[in-house]
Amino acid sequence: MIRPLILLLAAAAPAGAADLAFVTSQNADAVSVVDLGSGAVLAEAAVPGAPAPVAYDPAQGRAYVIAAETGGLTVLDETGKVIGGRALPEGAFGIALASDGGLFVTEWYQGRLIRLDAELRELWQVPTGRAPAGVASDGRLVAVADRDDDRVSIYDAETGALQARVATGTHPYAVAFHGGRLWSADVQGDTVSVIDPQAGKRIGQVPTGSHPYGIAFAGGRGFVTDQYAGTVTVFDPVTLKVVDRLETGDYPEGIAPLPDGSGVVVAHWDSNTLVWIDAASLEITREIALPDGPRAFGAFTGRQD
Numbered sequence: 001m002i003r004p005l006i007l008l009l010a011a012a013a014p015a016g017a018a019d020l021a022f023v024t025s026q027n028a029d030a031v032s033v034v035d036l037g038s039g040a041v042l043a044e045a046a047v048p049g050a051p052a053p054v055a056y057d058p059a060q061g062r063a064y065v066i067a068a069e070t071g072g073l074t075v076l077d078e079t080g081k082v083i084g085g086r087a088l089p090e091g092a093f094g095i096a097l098a099s100d101g102g103l104f105v106t107e108w109y110q111g112r113l114i115r116l117d118a119e120l121r122e123l124w125q126v127p128t129g130r131a132p133a134g135v136a137s138d139g140r141l142v143a144v145a146d147r148d149d150d151r152v153s154i155y156d157a158e159t160g161a162l163q164a165r166v167a168t169g170t171h172p173y174a175v176a177f178h179g180g181r182l183w184s185a186d187v188q189g190d191t192v193s194v195i196d197p198q199a200g201k202r203i204g205q206v207p208t209g210s211h212p213y214g215i216a217f218a219g220g221r222g223f224v225t226d227q228y229a230g231t232v233t234v235f236d237p238v239t240l241k242v243v244d245r246l247e248t249g250d251y252p253e254g255i256a257p258l259p260d261g262s263g264v265v266v267a268h269w270d271s272n273t274l275v276w277i278d279a280a281s282l283e284i285t286r287e288i289a290l291p292d293g294p295r296a297f298g299a300f301t302g303r304q305d
Contacts, residue, residue, distance in 0.1 A: 027293030043080030058302035106132035145172035164200025219279025225252035254296030
């Protein structure tokens, strides 16, 4: 169901297309639809089962959310209305968009990567390493963080054929493609591993704060949430040098770029906040309150078509 909007926030929301974020709050069983331009919370949708992973597809006008307790997949439209879904295995965890409007989903307990089409029908599944967490695709390849094997597995995005397995730091969690490279946030290694996905080898690492969780890129910089440190590590993705570490709130987790590339937004599990960071100045430009336990693990931002 959709909770009634607060009139003040509704009035602040601009008409027409907007830059949106879908932020999952695991403890509150809620998903907040946020206008990234104004900071207004446009809607809050009730999604039972501890929603955490999320992927927003602006081209299709929908967001996909996985309930951590059940593996259930819920589909929301851009008003926060539930428009579909399907049961997935209990260990369904990481989620990423495929180029044809379908999805890639990792299954934590049995070690699988599942490919769904745009109608949420299963096309194929392939084995991964142990405890696959984050998943990301550049259209041609799809990569999975095999957390308990300290590596990433790289597959052909169309067929699921294994292309490479590459060692990372300890316990990779989130993965992202950027600049022709693959990046993993190594949650117990306090590093970001940098991988050449074509050659299938690690080519560098970036030191982070304690327990890096999510990774995003904006304004020519990389940003990593450091869960235990309460910071965001900022680095140069070319030189791999750390630029700064920003104190942003308690237990930062999900992070995603603003659609115009001007900065990033960060969800904080303990602070119950969403924070905007400007990529050029590295200043916090806005902060809003959210329901208890925001996580937003995945690509949760985009420009509404």
